[in-house]
Amino acid sequence: MAxxxxxxxxxxxxxxxxxxxxDTTEELHAFAAGLGHERAWFHRSPARPWKDHYDIxxxxxxxxIGLGARPITRRDAAEMLRARRLAFRExxxxxxxx
Numbered sequence: 001m002a003x004x005x006x007x008x009x010x011x012x013x014x015x016x017x018x019x020x021x022x023d024t025t026e027e028l029h030a031f032a033a034g035l036g037h038e039r040a041w042f043h044r045s046p047a048r049p050w051k052d053h054y055d056i057x058x059x060x061x062x063x064x065i066g067l068g069a070r071p072i073t074r075r076d077a078a079e080m081l082r083a084r085r086l087a088f089r090e091x092x093x094x095x096x097x098x
Contacts, residue, residue, distance in 0.1 A: 003031045003069045005061050006077040018061045019077060020054040020069065028052060034067065035060055050084035 002023050009016040020035075022028035029039065032054045044052050056064060065071050072080075 003027060004072045004077065005056065005064045005069045006072050006074050008074050009058065015057045017055045017057055020056050020064060021077065025052050031069065035064060050081055050088050
């Protein structure tokens, strides 16, 4: 199990933002709470549960890395999310199979 922070650094409202993701949603929430993030800041789409994340500003990104989040590239994050999407779809197909 691990928590990751990408290097997106998307400009918004005068800051640059990255994505905090984890191997499990529970681990993601626990780590985000340790950073002082509120659950209301969690981004989740029921249609795309593999994309669960928190947006974090650059200053918080550095704190997250200091607390053990693994820094990854945007490309690494995209590959992880793609693999999760495929696993989710395969599990759904297996569940629906007779």
